[in-house]
Amino acid sequence: MAKSRGRAESTSLRTLPALPAPPDDALLPPLFICGFRPSRRLRTLFSGCRGVCIILVAAATNVKAKMTGIVFICLSRGNELFCVFLVGNVWLSGLNLMVVKTAYSGPEGTVGAMWKALFLLVLLALSPGADGLFRSLYRKAHVSRPRKGDPGQRLFLTPYIESGKLTKGRQLSLVPPFPGWNLTSYSGYITVNKTYNSNIFFWFFPAKVEPENAPVVLWLQGGPGGSSMFGLFVEHGPYIVSKNMTLFARDFPWTTTFSMLYVDNPVGTGFSFTDHVHGYAIDEDDVAQNLYSALIQFFELFSDYRDNDFYVTGESYAGKYVPAIAHYIHTLNPVTTMKINLKGIALGDAYSDPKSIIEGYPSFLFQIGLLDEQEKKYFQKQCNDCVKFIHQEKWLQAFELLDRLLDGGLISEPSYFQNVTGCSNYYNLLLCTEPEDQSYFGKFLSLPHVRQAIHVGNQTFSDGAKVEKYLREDTVKSVKPWLTEIMNNYKVLIYNGQLDVVVAASLTERSLMAMDWKGSQKYKKAEKKVWKILKSDLEVAGYVRQVDNFCQVIVRGGGHILPYDQPLRSFDMINRFIFGRGWDPY
Numbered sequence: 001m002a003k004s005r006g007r008a009e010s011t012s013l014r015t016l017p018a019l020p021a022p023p024d025d026a027l028l029p030p031l032f033i034c035g036f037r038p039s040r041r042l043r044t045l046f047s048g049c050r051g052v053c054i055i056l057v058a059a060a061t062n063v064k065a066k067m068t069g070i071v072f073i074c075l076s077r078g079n080e081l082f083c084v085f086l087v088g089n090v091w092l093s094g095l096n097l098m099v100v101k102t103a104y105s106g107p108e109g110t111v112g113a114m115w116k117a118l119f120l121l122v123l124l125a126l127s128p129g130a131d132g133l134f135r136s137l138y139r140k141a142h143v144s145r146p147r148k149g150d151p152g153q154r155l156f157l158t159p160y161i162e163s164g165k166l167t168k169g170r171q172l173s174l175v176p177p178f179p180g181w182n183l184t185s186y187s188g189y190i191t192v193n194k195t196y197n198s199n200i201f202f203w204f205f206p207a208k209v210e211p212e213n214a215p216v217v218l219w220l221q222g223g224p225g226g227s228s229m230f231g232l233f234v235e236h237g238p239y240i241v242s243k244n245m246t247l248f249a250r251d252f253p254w255t256t257t258f259s260m261l262y263v264d265n266p267v268g269t270g271f272s273f274t275d276h277v278h279g280y281a282i283d284e285d286d287v288a289q290n291l292y293s294a295l296i297q298f299f300e301l302f303s304d305y306r307d308n309d310f311y312v313t314g315e316s317y318a319g320k321y322v323p324a325i326a327h328y329i330h331t332l333n334p335v336t337t338m339k340i341n342l343k344g345i346a347l348g349d350a351y352s353d354p355k356s357i358i359e360g361y362p363s364f365l366f367q368i369g370l371l372d373e374q375e376k377k378y379f380q381k382q383c384n385d386c387v388k389f390i391h392q393e394k395w396l397q398a399f400e401l402l403d404r405l406l407d408g409g410l411i412s413e414p415s416y417f418q419n420v421t422g423c424s425n426y427y428n429l430l431l432c433t434e435p436e437d438q439s440y441f442g443k444f445l446s447l448p449h450v451r452q453a454i455h456v457g458n459q460t461f462s463d464g465a466k467v468e469k470y471l472r473e474d475t476v477k478s479v480k481p482w483l484t485e486i487m488n489n490y491k492v493l494i495y496n497g498q499l500d501v502v503v504a505a506s507l508t509e510r511s512l513m514a515m516d517w518k519g520s521q522k523y524k525k526a527e528k529k530v531w532k533i534l535k536s537d538l539e540v541a542g543y544v545r546q547v548d549n550f551c552q553v554i555v556r557g558g559g560h561i562l563p564y565d566q567p568l569r570s571f572d573m574i575n576r577f578i579f580g581r582g583w584d585p586y
Helices: 040-045 111-126 158-162 166-173 229-236 284-301 318-335 354-367 373-391 395-407 416-421 436-444 448-453 465-474 480-489 505-513 520-525 567-579
Strands: 007-010 032-036 051-058 069-077 080-088 098-104 186-193 198-205 216-220 239-241 247-249 259-263 310-315 342-348 491-497 529-531 542-547 550-555
Touching: 158 166, 158 186, 158 284, 166 186, 166 284, 186 284, 198 284, 216 229, 216 318, 229 239, 229 259, 229 436, 229 567, 239 436, 259 284, 284 318, 310 318, 318 342, 318 480, 342 567, 354 373, 354 505, 373 395, 373 416, 395 416, 395 465, 480 491, 491 505, 491 567, 505 550, 520 542, 550 567
Parallel strands: 216 259, 216 310, 310 342, 342 491, 491 550
Antiparallel strands: 007 098, 032 080, 051 069, 051 098, 069 080, 186 198, 198 259, 239 247, 529 542, 542 550
């Protein structure tokens, strides 16, 4: 008898028996496999199947429902039917509840075909997540778990904080100096959700100059899912990692004048981790809540820094994190016993208001020569569609369209931007690819003696794929209302690198012009000031527009990763802003 060809047909969910819910008290592994003998109703569903049949039950894309993809693989052997179902945390974009039934041709009872299909689905479930708009920046810094040597154990500090053993906790969190260094720092884990065992990793460097009085500066990386170890080793921390894993001193580290707190945020980023899918943030409220818990515990452990001025800083996608946590602190400070001495925020190349940035892309990319007239028309059409999706609150469709246009992380081919420019790097107009030395720190953090020193043990370093997966609906949402309230009440610095493409200075100004805050009218009339570091300088460091406690700065010669491109100018900028030194040359 001739065998039928494989085909797909839709089937109503009502034909399926009730499914057992995945366990709610533990993180599902990448794949959970269970065999069972199907009910009569399920056998009826497969009555026309010969060989291997696969049913895919695709959960709704509303991540708030915490739904999980379920895959059935069923083997037909004559009148017998044996099914295997797989429960996995699968990202199923653009699907609502539906069932797809596929019959694969092959002889009856083909066990090999079933296991082949099973193997392919395992590979699918285990495949890494794609890179999003800003997370691609961190993909080359691969951090692996050491196969040899002793990486030590993870240090969880919350038990010491809760039991009042603060001195003991601080002593344990002290990082032994690396060879040739005499630098004090502290690191460890703070538990922010016991139900899901969600833990945030921090690395804290007291200021080199007057640490007892120096402002405490929190640094948050972008992504979503970018580790702040990137900021520490690549941008403004005390260390620079060479290709041969030697540590060099940075010329202008921010740790000179500020006590720098580097945090892997949100939960699931870098060395931060959770044991449950519900532990991942799905919006900026979740991000702020977890981070606030970590900060409160941090200032309990390091109580002598509690009264110091506190600033929240970050770049790129942290343009959402920074206003979120600042607004959370602003809201809770009046009603809680434990106050955080928030004085202001600093945002670099901030992706705070995606819609205004997306609307400005076509003209900007055309003006700097990356698009021609025809390409601009196509880009304009796609950006218009993306903005339309945002207005309709179709967040995933907007995110996916933007990805196809710029990054290409969700597709198997280069993005439109990559095709028409020939470049994968949109962080610096003068570079087509990311500099190699920006990834050296990954190998350094893989060394067992380093892991032992910073108290992370053999913890897997996450590339941020899961963090991004759960935050995708958040990606194109704006935090402008929160940022507006912060601008009305605190010092705010918003800065851009002159050579940034993906969040260019003109796109940031486009957003600022549309904001309604108490200084908005004065800002629109404010004159731009030329900024030089020294009176004797021939080179201009950048341009400043200041209104009361708000400063907008454009730094010449720098891109998206500004402190990497322009370390001295970045150092001078952040010091002038925080210490209120003005913008006149020294």
